[in-house]
Amino acid sequence: MTAGAVRERRSTEVPATADAARDHRRREALVTALGYAAMVAVLVTVALPLYWIVMTSFKDRPDIYTLPVTWWPGTFHPENYAEATTSVPFWTFLRNSVIITGVLSAVKFTLGVLSAYGLVFLRFPGKNVVFLGIIAALMVPNQITVISNYALVAEWGWRNSFHGIIVPLAGVAFGTFLMRNHFLSIPTEIIEAARMDGAGHARLLWRVVLPVSGPTMVAFAIITVVTEWNEYLWPFLMADDASVAPLPIGLTQLQNNDGLTDWGPVMAGTVLTMLPILAVFLVLQRHMIKGLTSGAVKG
Known part of the structure; x- marks a missing residue:
């Protein structure tokens, strides 16, 4: 094989290898992003009910039944813990x-x-x-x-x-x-x-x-x-x-x-x-x- 043919072959292999590497990195980035998105979804699914329980434990009755729903107590009502015990x-x-x-x-x-x-x-x-x-x-x-x-x-x-x-x-x-x-x-x-x-x-x-x-x-x-x-x-x-x-x-x-x-x-x-x-x-x-x-x- 002549030197010109070798150079031509190398010039065609390098771009193909670079494209494959970029595709691999993109796939890894996509998988990583999907993994983080799944973790965030699971965290929200688990943490949201716990957050609601804790916040509700500090609300008084009118604040609990108000509409639209409030995610933070209007006034903290720690007396709920005394009543519970x-x-x-x-x-x-x-x-x-x-x-x-x-x-x-x-x-x-x-x-x-x-x-x-x-x-x-x-x-x-x-x-x-x-x-x-x-x-x-x-x-x-x-x-x-x-x-x-x-x-x-x-x-x-x-x-x-x-x-x-x-x-x-x-x-x-x-x-x-x-x-x-x-x-x-x-x-x-x-x-x-x-x-x-x-x-x-x-x-x-x-x-x-x-x-x-x-x-x-x-x-x-x-x-x-x-x-x-x-x-x-x-x-x-x-x-x-x-x-x-x-x-x-x-x-x-x-x-x-x-x-x-x-x-x-x-x-x-x-x-x-x-x-x-x-x-x-x-x-x-x-x-x-x-x-x-x-x-x-x-x-």
Whole structure:
């Protein structure tokens, strides 16, 4: 090939490469813009109702029902928070929620970790059948079992008691499924090395399996705490009075029955209900990120 032909070929290849690079950059910019637009849309969808709840908690009744809708209180009315905590036994509801959520979360976390460990690291007949039963339990909505559970608990005389609320909710199919899948992802070399060093099941669980499962355990804990804190249907059926009723039940008592609900105290109670679970989430999220980053740098 002559030198002139080579130069001509290079002159045609360079513009084509430059055009391809510009098209690639444009596609990347478009994808980035769409990604940011989607994030903004999700943020607005999530944050707008929260903003409305917080702002409404500081409005008086005329300001709430005014048209057109106002997104900022005309005059701040913090008395809604005092009314929310005094018109109903709010602190009793808060205590009950802490007890129910704390006990249920501890029980579910313990059962989920131990059952998942047994399904992965123990050998026993029918292990696959047990796991299929757990999967089947995940497919059954909790509402289907309400009638049978209610009849059983009522027969045992557990109505209007903490154990009547806690025991039927202590099933842990989701946690077992989540932790089992994570335990299966642990490299077998680590497990075999621990067993060669003479580690039994207790030592293997506490010294090897759990230390490398931090992020998954934190995710399991967050999901469990949020779910139990917001549980409404079963406590509503079991609780006859404020002695064992949690906060979701207490919020319904803030609504008046005169045909016009005073949404200011209701929203104030909602904000106070969100704060503890938000604090727990922020603390656990910090540990989750720490666990993720530490695992990344250790390789």
